[in-house]
Amino acid sequence: MAPKTAFSKHTAARTVSRARRHRRVRKNVVGTTARPRLVVNRSTRHIFVQIVDDTVGHTLVSASTMDPSLRALEADKTEKAKKVGELLAQRAKEAGITAVVFDRGGNRYAGRIAALADSAREGGLEF
Numbered sequence: 001m002a003p004k005t006a007f008s009k010h011t012a013a014r015t016v017s018r019a020r021r022h023r024r025v026r027k028n029v030v031g032t033t034a035r036p037r038l039v040v041n042r043s044t045r046h047i048f049v050q051i052v053d054d055t056v057g058h059t060l061v062s063a064s065t066m067d068p069s070l071r072a073l074e075a076d077k078t079e080k081a082k083k084v085g086e087l088l089a090q091r092a093k094e095a096g097i098t099a100v101v102f103d104r105g106g107n108r109y110a111g112r113i114a115a116l117a118d119s120a121r122e123g124g125l126e127f
Contacts, residue, residue, distance in 0.1 A: 022106030063088040081112040089123020
């Protein structure tokens with residue numbers, strides 16, 4: 001009898017496919033000083049976003065649902081993603097960042113990813 005694992009074969013294949021898509025996207029998406037890269041990391045419960053300057057490898061601005069101001073928010077995951085996008089746009093504006101390159105991290109541009117991107121655009125970031 002085979003030992004039980006935390007992930008099914010379907011979940012493992014999905015993870016590998018997302019990593020493959022992310023590598024493919026990263027071949028073309030590079031953040032510069034003038035236009036840094038907006039990176040999205042998504043877990044089952046949370047969403048993490050960073051604005052990164054790839055020329056020096058530094059994170060300029062970040063936001064997530066783990067942020068104390070958003071942690072107590074009672075909403076669904078899509079609404080939380082919208083709030084993270086607004087918070088990121090506000091912090092980017094304070095840091096003097098107006099234009100970014102969007103790196104969806106191999107995730108489909110739908111649901112939480114699209115909600116985050118739309119709210120960041122409404123907050124003043126250009127993609």
